[in-house]
Amino acid sequence: MRQSTLFTKTRREDPAYEESVNARLLIRAGFVHKEMAGVYTLLPLGLRVFNKIIGIIREEMNAIGGQEMLMTTLQDPELWKKSNRWVEEGEKNPNGLPWFKTKLVNGNELGIANTHEETLTNILCQHVSSYRDLPLYAYQFQNKFRNELRAKSGIMRAREFVMKDLYSFSKTEEQFREFYEECAKAYLRVFDRLGLGNRTYRTFASGGAFSKFSDEFQTLSEAGEDTIYILKEKNLAINKEVFTDEVLSDMKVRREDFEEHKSIEVGNIFPLGTKYSQALGLLYRTEDGEDKPVIMGSYGIGVGRAMGTIVEALHDEKGIVWPSSVAPFAVHLVALQGGEEEAEKLYKRLKEQGTEVLYDDRIDVAPGAKFADSDLLGIPARVVVSTKTVADKQAEVKKRTSETLERVSLENMPKFFF
Numbered sequence: 001m002r003q004s005t006l007f008t009k010t011r012r013e014d015p016a017y018e019e020s021v022n023a024r025l026l027i028r029a030g031f032v033h034k035e036m037a038g039v040y041t042l043l044p045l046g047l048r049v050f051n052k053i054i055g056i057i058r059e060e061m062n063a064i065g066g067q068e069m070l071m072t073t074l075q076d077p078e079l080w081k082k083s084n085r086w087v088e089e090g091e092k093n094p095n096g097l098p099w100f101k102t103k104l105v106n107g108n109e110l111g112i113a114n115t116h117e118e119t120l121t122n123i124l125c126q127h128v129s130s131y132r133d134l135p136l137y138a139y140q141f142q143n144k145f146r147n148e149l150r151a152k153s154g155i156m157r158a159r160e161f162v163m164k165d166l167y168s169f170s171k172t173e174e175q176f177r178e179f180y181e182e183c184a185k186a187y188l189r190v191f192d193r194l195g196l197g198n199r200t201y202r203t204f205a206s207g208g209a210f211s212k213f214s215d216e217f218q219t220l221s222e223a224g225e226d227t228i229y230i231l232k233e234k235n236l237a238i239n240k241e242v243f244t245d246e247v248l249s250d251m252k253v254r255r256e257d258f259e260e261h262k263s264i265e266v267g268n269i270f271p272l273g274t275k276y277s278q279a280l281g282l283l284y285r286t287e288d289g290e291d292k293p294v295i296m297g298s299y300g301i302g303v304g305r306a307m308g309t310i311v312e313a314l315h316d317e318k319g320i321v322w323p324s325s326v327a328p329f330a331v332h333l334v335a336l337q338g339g340e341e342e343a344e345k346l347y348k349r350l351k352e353q354g355t356e357v358l359y360d361d362r363i364d365v366a367p368g369a370k371f372a373d374s375d376l377l378g379i380p381a382r383v384v385v386s387t388k389t390v391a392d393k394q395a396e397v398k399k400r401t402s403e404t405l406e407r408v409s410l411e412n413m414p415k416f417f418f
């Protein structure tokens with residue numbers, strides 16, 4: 001893509017009233033636009049990153065048998081009353097998430113989705129009746145709306161955000177556990193591929209409906225809202241809420257061996273037992289002709305939360321540093337005065353071989369400003385073509401993560417990125 005045609009502009013200054021590093025950098029670089037507190041638009045560059053994150057999650061969910069679908073935002077209150085989660089609008093309530101609600105013209109209330117356990121359980125009442133129909137795993141990428149009290153962590157805590165939510169439906173506790181562990185492994189692969197592997201921990205957390213624990217996937221970061229305790233040599237992490245003497249003695253570990261860290265919850269997996277299948281009447285008939293409630297689990301990853309976490313974890317003082325797996329482009333080709341003609345040729349050759357290139361072909365921008373923009377945007381490789389490099393039939397390559405400049409011949413450049 002030609003940067004001269006990109007409608008978003010970078011900014012030198014931090015946006016006012018934005019506390020979080022992720023939102024400050026993403027706004028300055030033109031990846032997102034802030035509509036209001038906790039509500040962000042994805043601009044073209046931001047959407048490219050977002051879609052790559054979705055692509056990685058989708059591959060890993062398909063690999064463990066997930067079937068993708070898309071549920072609705074408008075929700076029927078009657079379903080949520082059955083599980084006792086139709087709580088007052090905006091209320092922080094142990095029985096339910098903070099709703100946004102709306103009304104039909106006739107005055108009837110509707111919910112604006114904040115999660116989908118009830119919705120999917122109800123749908124499956126029409127598709128599941130026998131043990132032969134189980135297990136099944138369904139997931140979606142869908143907009144969730146939550147009337148969050150605080151929205152100070154940029155795109156990591158939004159009031160409108162896209163979540164990957166997968167739900168598992170199993171016959172037995174063993175069948176459920178087997179998938180739960182498969183999904184935990186898939187999550188670790190996702191965070192690895194997102195460049196967060198070396199700082200993301202599967203973490204014991206509270207809140208499993210039918211077992212003692214749920215699991216959170218926590219990425220170490222000073223920007224995190226959570227606190228976890230880590231025992232490095234055992235690769236063991238425990239959320240602050242469950243870091244009690246009782247749990248520690250159950251696990252046969254000592255409090256003083258743990259390190260305390262701030263962290264970001266990038267995902268979680270949750271045993272649900274038969275809470276929703278019982279409330280909504282999702283039963284299956286066993287081989288022995290007995291009717292039993294289906295055993296469920298839910299598995300979430302916030303796509304924006306993951307994107308914000310990558311920015312928080314990997315940026316430097318000059319800007320964003322995208323891992324190549326989610327970078328909006330693989331190469332930032334920068335033409336300086338005298339290099340335009342060769343840069344133009346190189347752009348065409350790189351595109352022809354399928355390399356994703358952002359081509360800074362702007363003619364009225366000083367070299368220093370082009371370099372500053374390049375660092376801010378965080379594309380993994382920068383290629384500069386100038387009078388000086390062209391004289392040697394070369395271009396200058398610099399990785400975003402390194403200070404080293406490398407000269408590569410114009411002729412060999414496409415191979416370099418192939």
Ligand code: ATP
Binds near residue numbers: 161266306
């Ligand atoms: P938190 O404790 O951070 O509020 P949660 O326990 O409410 O998260 P879930 O409802 O299980 O989380 O959502 C699953 C995933 O969705 C989370 O692990 C997180 O990645 C993401 N998520 C949750 N709330 C938000 C939000 N307000 N903005 C962006 N992503 C979110």
Ligand code: MG
């Ligand atoms: Mg929450």
